[in-house]
Amino acid sequence: xxxxxxxxxxxxxxxxxxxxxxxxxxxxxxxxxxxxxxxxxxxxxxxxxxxxxxxxxxxxxxxxxxxxxxxxxxxxxxxxxxxxxxxxxxxxxxxxxxxxxxxxxxxxxxxxxxxxxxxxxxxxxxxxxxxxxxxxxxxxxxxxxxxxxxxxxxxxxxxxxxxxxxx
Ligand code: PNS
Numbered sequence: 490x491x492x493x494x495x496x497x498x499x500x501x502x503x504x505x506x507x508x509x510x511x512x513x514x515x516x517x518x519x520x521x522x523x524x525x526x527x528x529x530x531x532x533x534x535x536x537x538x539x540x541x542x543x544x545x546x547x548x549x550x551x552x553x554x555x556x557x558x559x560x561x562x563x564x565x566x567x568x569x570x571x572x573x574x575x576x577x578x579x580x581x582x583x584x585x586x587x588x589x590x591x592x593x594x595x596x597x598x599x600x601x602x603x604x605x606x607x608x609x610x611x612x613x614x615x616x617x618x619x620x621x622x623x624x625x626x627x628x629x630x631x632x633x634x635x636x637x638x639x640x641x642x643x644x645x646x647x648x649x650x651x652x653x654x655x656x
Contacts, residue, residue: 499523499579499610500572502564505530505545506538507644508552509626511618515583516556518612525558527575532565539627539651552641569604577607584611585619 501516505528519526530545540548542563549561564571572580580600584593597609621639630636630648637645 496524497522497579498525498527498575498577499581500527500529500568500575500577501581502529502531502568502571504533504536504538504623505549506540506623506627507545507640507647508549509618509621509623509640509644510638511583511585511614511621513552513641514615514618515581515612516553516559519581519610520556520558522610523558523579523581525560526581527560527562527577528553529568529571530561530563531568532563540647544647548641548644548647551643567603569600569607572607573604580607580609582609582611583614585614585622 499519499522501512501519503512505512516526516528528549530542530549532542538545546561546563553559553561562575568580572578580597582593582597584590593611597611600607600609618639626636626639627648628634631652633652636648640648
């Protein structure tokens with residue numbers, strides 16, 4: 490009998506504007522389940538971002554250096570199509586509080602309708618990061634709030650620089 494082992498590849502999609510400790514926590518735990526994770530930034534000209542895609546890639550590259558088996562990429566169009574191109578079988582998402590549930594549930598079901606071969610896997614966000622999000626961190630940083638323990642040091646520095654330029 491010939492046994493073929495397939496690499497378990499997951500896509501971890503998002504805006505990552507910017508990457509937070511919450512994202513890194515999900516990624517680190519996701520790597521215990523998958524052989525490889527592709528962190529995929531959605532290119533979405535319709536959504537106003539604070540950081541350019543290139544800036545987001547740079548921050549991710551620096552923060553993900555210690556993680557083996559992680560690739561950083563960008564995509565546009567349908568997530569399930571991209572996952573198919575990458576030969577991934579799963580989409581990894583973090584779930585924080587109940588407030589995330591409706592959106593995530595809707596998205597997972599839509600993705601399932603579009604391609605039944607792609608499974609969505611949710612990991613509960615670590616308790617420490619349950620109340621954080623890129624959006625709320627950006628808002629706090631904009632008004633000089635202390636966000637140092639919520640993002641990696643490089644991201645903290647970049648946020649401070651960004652808001653110094655655009656008060
Ligand atoms: O970090 P975000 O902004 O919550 O990530 C949202 C993302 C990128 C996962 C989602 O918007 C997405 O997958 N967009 C791609 C378009 C798509 O496939 N839409 C159909 C499923 S809802």
